[in-house]
Amino acid sequence: MTRLGKACLSGDLGENRYREGIKWLKRATESADAMYNSAPYQLGLMYETGYGDDIFKDESYAAELFTEAAGLGHPEASYRMGEAYEHGKLNCPRDPALSVHFYTGAAEHGHAAAMMCLCAWYLVGAEPILEKDEEEAYEWARRSAELDYVKAQYAVGYFTEMGIGCRRDILEANVWYVKAADAGDERAKQRLQAIRLAVSGGTPMDVAPPKNAKMRKSQSKEDKECAVM
Structure with a gap:
C-alpha cells in the first residue's frame, strides 16, 4: 500500500x-x-x-x-x-x-546523525535526566564515524587530539582528520595543517584551544557543537 x-x-x-x-x-x-x-x-x-x-x-x-x-x-x-x-x-x-x-x-x-546528536547531549549533560559523560560522548561519535559520517570523523579526530573522553593520541587523531578531510571537511583540513605546523616547530596545543577552554560546564550545547560538531 x-x-x-x-x-x-x-x-x-x-x-x-x-x-x-x-x-x-x-x-x-x-x-x-x-x-x-x-x-x-x-x-x-x-x-x-x-x-x-x-x-x-x-x-x-x-x-x-x-x-x-x-x-x-x-x-x-x-x-x-x-x-x-x-x-x-x-x-x-x-x-x-x-x-x-x-x-x-x-x-x-544505525542512524549516524542521531549518534552525533547523542554525542552532543553527553558532552554537556542535561541534569537531572542525563549526566555529562565525555566517555559516552566519544563512544557515540566513534560509532558514527565508523559509519563514515564525516562530521563524526572530524569530531573523533578532535576528541583524540585533545583527549576528550579517551586517551590523547595525535597519530590516531591524524588518521580521523585525514578521513574527514578526504571527504571535504574544511575544519579537518585546518587541523591537519595545524598539526603539520606543530610537528615542524610547535605543539598542537599551540594551534588548538586547550581542552578546558572547550569543556567549561557553563558553556552551552550550541557552543560546543561549533567547536566539535
Whole structure:
C-alpha cells in the first residue's frame, strides 16, 4: 500500500492519481507495523509542509505521525522527533528527556546523525535526566564515524587530539582528520595543517584551544557543537 501510494503521488502510474495516492498512503498508515513502518513517516512529511489541495500544513499532526513511525522502529522518524524536542520544532516543547529518548531510538537502529546528536547531549549533560559523560560522548561519535559520517570523523579526530573522553593520541587523531578531510571537511583540513605546523616547530596545543577552554560546564550545547560538531 505504501509503494502504491507513493507511485500514484509521483506520477509513475500515470497522471491524475494524486487522491488515490493519498488514500493508499493513509490506509498503509493505519496498517503500519514494525516491518512496514514507513507510511506514517511519509504521510507525516506531507503534513509537515502541506501537499496539494487535500493536505493542509499541520505540524502537530506531522509530529504525531512521526512519533507513530518512531514507535514502530523507523530511524529517520525517531531522529526527526529527537530534533523536534531538542529545538522546539513541530509545535513540540523543548524537552531534553524526550530528545535523548528519540535520538537513542534512531541511533540504536544505525542512524549516524542521531549518534552525533547523542554525542552532543553527553558532552554537556542535561541534569537531572542525563549526566555529562565525555566517555559516552566519544563512544557515540566513534560509532558514527565508523559509519563514515564525516562530521563524526572530524569530531573523533578532535576528541583524540585533545583527549576528550579517551586517551590523547595525535597519530590516531591524524588518521580521523585525514578521513574527514578526504571527504571535504574544511575544519579537518585546518587541523591537519595545524598539526603539520606543530610537528615542524610547535605543539598542537599551540594551534588548538586547550581542552578546558572547550569543556567549561557553563558553556552551552550550541557552543560546543561549533567547536566539535
